[in-house]
Amino acid sequence: MSAVSAVLARDLRLARRAGAGASLGLMFFLVLIAIVPFAIGAEQKLVSRLAPALLWIAALLATLLGLDRLFQADEEDGALDQFLLSGGSLTLLVLAKALAHWLVTGLPLSLAAPVLGLMLAIEPQAMLPLALSLLVGTPALTLIGLVGAALTVSLNRGGLLLSLLVVPTAIPTLIFGVAVAKAAAEGRDFAMPLTVLCGTTLFALAISPLAAALALRQARG
Amino acid sequence: MTAFPSLRLVASGLAVRRGPRFLFRGLDITLAPGQVMQLTGPNGSGKSTLLRLLAGFSPPDAGMVRLEGAGEEATGSFLHYFGHREGLRPALTARENLAFLAGLLGGDEARIPEALGKLGVARLIDLPVRVLSEGQRRRVALARLLVIDRPVWLLDEPLASLDVEAVTTVSALVGEHARAGGSALVATHQPLAATNAALDLAGRREAAA
Helix, strand or coil, X not given: CHHHHHHHHHHHHHHHCCCCCHHHHHXXXXXXXXXXXXXHCCCHHHHHHHHHHHHHHHHHHHHHCCCCHHHHXXXXXXXXXXXXXXXXXXXXXXXXXXXXXXXXXXXXXXXXXXXXXXXXXXXXXXXXXXXXXXXXXXXXXXXXXXXXXHHCCCCCCCHHHHHHHHHHHHHHHHHHHHHHHHHHHCCCCCHHHHHHHHHHHHHHHHHHHHHHHHHHHHHCC | CCCCCCCEEEEEEEEEEECCEEEEEEEEEEECCCCEEEEECCCCCCHHHHHHXXXXXXXXXXXXXXXXXXCCCCHHHHEEEECXXXXXXXXXXXXXXXXXHHHXXXXXXXXXXXXXXXXXXXXXXXXXXXXXXHXXXXXXXXXXXXXXXXXXXXXXXXXXXXXXXXXXXXXXXXHHHHHCCCEEEEECCCCCCCCCEEEECCCCCEECC
16 A cells, blocks of 8 residues: 555645646636636626636646656656556556646645636536536546556557547536536536436546556557 | 465466567566566567566467466456556656555555655655656655565666666665565566576567478
8 A cells, every 4th residue: 555655645746846737727717717707708608607617618628738748758767667567556556646637636626616607707606516417427538538548658649639538538527517517517417427427427536447457468469 | 574375477478469570478476575687688579568467467369377366356466567657757756656555555655755765865855756856756666565565576777777886786775575475577687696596588579480
């Protein structure tokens, strides 16, 4: 377990240091949401109706940002070799990296979302369900991205391919995430989409670290 | 230095194929406790490939590698692999980098200052690796061999960019490691004082049938 906590602690520390690009995701999220009202104009009803979708799209893109470096940096400096010598499970180490990534992107996004929702004139009763949907759904985005990052680890400019790989697989998460917030905004019961959203996250949690570890091993075979 | 379990790294019938030819074929290696084997060969003869293969990073095209005496535990947890890419993150300090590796590989963080001292870079301990020179960085990276006790060392050009003094230090460390019952396979073209066995990959290349 000490290997897992070592990876987690290091990634969090790197994220705090300048240049790691961790706060980049959050900044991108803020900027994107901040300019939307200007682009759409003063039609408050329209902005309000689009708000859940906009927040979710912004969250998806913000998560993707910098994801291509997740394993590449470790591969380039040789840390990935050392991962393989830890004697422990690569799957768990990969999961630790995903957790660190989520703690510095998905979590702050989810917490910032209600505040940004105000800027988009989101219905008050949808505010908390929206934050909840992001809290439950963004781990799935990180985990799906994890597999993409592992598959593109040996590609120099894998960012584009990564987006192509990740975005389609993230669509179910997006659909049900938005469905939660929409249902809440319209005053309907959102238990069903929320349950499905939890399901996608749990599914990603079960599959992604395994797949990512396998992809990393294959990349060096 | 602690005493190591008696481990023998045994490789038999190793072959690596690159396109139409074998880099080597039918290669047998036995690395016993106390042995320091110098691995030589022209550039491109497969020294790094062989070391990565012994470390278990990639499978050979034929043959097998095993660690006798390791029991059920994963082979990787008995090995140190030191390559061209040192496993240091530029944004972190020497201490943070080594502490991470100690956590990952099961070493003792408390030994970091002493290890850096032995390699003559004790005063760099709290500097980010980014600002270090090439030689200083390699010294910091080599300190992990002392922070984390592992019986088998696979070193790929550990002496590159080191000055004369550091080369002597590293030679002495490898010798000390061998006397403690460890073993090392070192790919280098520089003379290494502690060497007591040799493996040359020159002339092993052959066309595939």
